[in-house]
Every structure is written in structure tokens, then in C-alpha cells.
Amino acid sequence: MQHTEEDLQVRWLKxxxxxxxxxxxxxxxxxxxxxxxxxxxxxxxxxxxxxxxQDLMHIAICTILSPSGYYANAGNDEEGWPHFTQLKxxxxxxxxxxxxxxxxxxxxxxxxxxxx
Numbered sequence: 571m572q573h574t575e576e577d578l579q580v581r582w583l584k585x586x587x588x589x590x591x592x593x594x595x596x597x598x599x600x601x602x603x604x605x606x607x608x609x610x611x612x613x614x615x616x617x618x619x620x621x622x623x624q625d626l627m628h629i630a631i632c633t634i635l636s637p638s639g640y641y642a643n644a645g646n647d648e649e650g651w652p653h654f655t656q657l658k659x660x661x662x663x664x665x666x667x668x669x670x671x672x673x674x675x676x677x678x679x680x681x682x683x684x685x686x
């Protein structure tokens with residue numbers, strides 16, 4: 571288990587470095603979720619309100635957890651924002667496990683986008 575944990579952290583650091591090379595910042599988890607949300611919204615970079623940023627992070631979480639069967643895309647609203655339906659309950663984790671669960675799914679997302 572220890573090697574898997576180390577591998578996850580190494581892959582996570584490599585992703586953050588590559589994002590820094592691309593965007594000029596080395597984002598934390600929230601920043602990475604924001605990047606994914608903007609990517610999935612598909613309306614390009616723009617100024618977002620605090621509420622919109624929270625919505626973008628929700629889009630990101632639903633998107634990265636969809637391949638594991640937690641969410642399904644339910645289509646876009648009239649403004650082009652994607653909406654999701656939760657298909658099954660998320661596992662109960664402590665904070666550390668939850669972060670690693672998200673990191674693993676973020677890495678899978680960027681692999682599927684052929685970014686890493």
C-alpha cells in the first residue's frame with residue numbers, strides 16, 4: 571500500500587508541475603478542479619463569480635467521478651452549463667483518504683484528456 575501511496579503523490583506532483591508549465595501557476599486541488607471545470611464548461615477562460623467558481627468545481631468533481639459510476643451527465647442548461655445526476659453514494663473517507671480518492675480521479679481525467 572505504501573508504494574501505491576508514494577506513486578500517487580509522485581504522479582500528483584508531476585501533474586502540478588506540468589500545469590505550472592502550461593498555466594504559469596502550480597495549482598492546489600481547488601485550482602486543479604477549477605481548471606477541469608472551465609475545460610468542461612467549454613466557454614473559454616473568463617472572469618467567474620465566487621458562486622460560479624463553486625459551480626465549476628462541482629462540474630469538475632462530477633466529471634472526474636463519472637467514469638467510476640458516481641455521476642452521469644444530465645445535459646446542459648440554457649446557458650450551456652452541464653448538470654449531473656448522482657448515481658450512487660460516494661464512499662465515506664477521512665479527509666486524507668478523500669483527497670487521495672480525488673487525486674486518483676483527477677489523474678485519470680488528465681490521462682483521458684491525453685494531458686499526462
